[in-house]
Amino acid sequence: MISSPSTVSGKALTPSDNLSVGQKSLNSQTAQNWLIFLAAGFLVSVPVFIEAPLVRFCPEISILMTGGWLWLAFYLMKQQKTHLWGDLLFGFSWSWLAGAVYWGWFRWEPLIHLPVESIGVPVAVWCLWRKWGQVGNFFYVGSLLGTAITDAYFYITGLIPHWRQLMQVDPSLATPIFQAALEQVQTPWGTSWAVVLANALLGMGLWAMQKSGQHWWALAGAVLSTILVDSLFWFAASFA
Secondary structure, three states, X not given: OXXXXXXXXXXXXXXXXXXXXXXXXXXXXXXXHHHHHHHHHHHHHHHHHHHHHHHHHOHHHHHHHHHHHHHHHHHHHOOHHHHHHHHHHHHHHHHHHHHHHHHHHHOXXXXXXXXXXXXXHHHHHHHHHOOOOHHHHHHHHHHHHXXXXXXXXXHHOOOHXXXXXHHHOOHHHOHHHHHHHHHHHOOHHXXXXXHHHHHHHHHHHHHHHOOOOHHHHHHHHHHHHHHHHHHHHHHHHHOO
């Protein structure tokens, strides 16, 4: 039996037409992957640069906003055109909640930073086991990996005391603490570990970007943006 050629609107598609359609589909997928990557990177910076200052004055507002993020996430996920962005926002909601709890009430104690940031892990594991909300949950896992590696750097280089001091003093008195921390970072030990851990993040991010799944690009965006956020903090401290 001879199979009939592929058709679009009643017209037979030639092999070159099929190739063109496939290329357009691939280009569209690639563009969407990059959008997810950029959106994930932006969302990683939101708790750091927007939520952290907010919760110093009124952490209760941030807690309540978590409900708003979740409502918006589920609303967007109900619609096919916006489902992807609702999925991503769902994972972001756990990062926001963890940031609200930690930076609002426990910011002076770095020892519990990672445990508090892991508040959404049980939900993420359950969702991933059910293969539901993979984009958002991979984003959350990626942001948590970035947090874990950043915290590891603070422990390895002995910056934990500076962390505690910064969280307890008035911002106008923080400059000497920043300078002392920078001196420690700029030692051979501090610089070497910064390179090692930054390369670990870079390797994870680039590895994830080799995969076609949208959830992997969400993880890559979260992981690689950690390098950018940490670099911005370093520059800010350098010019303090």
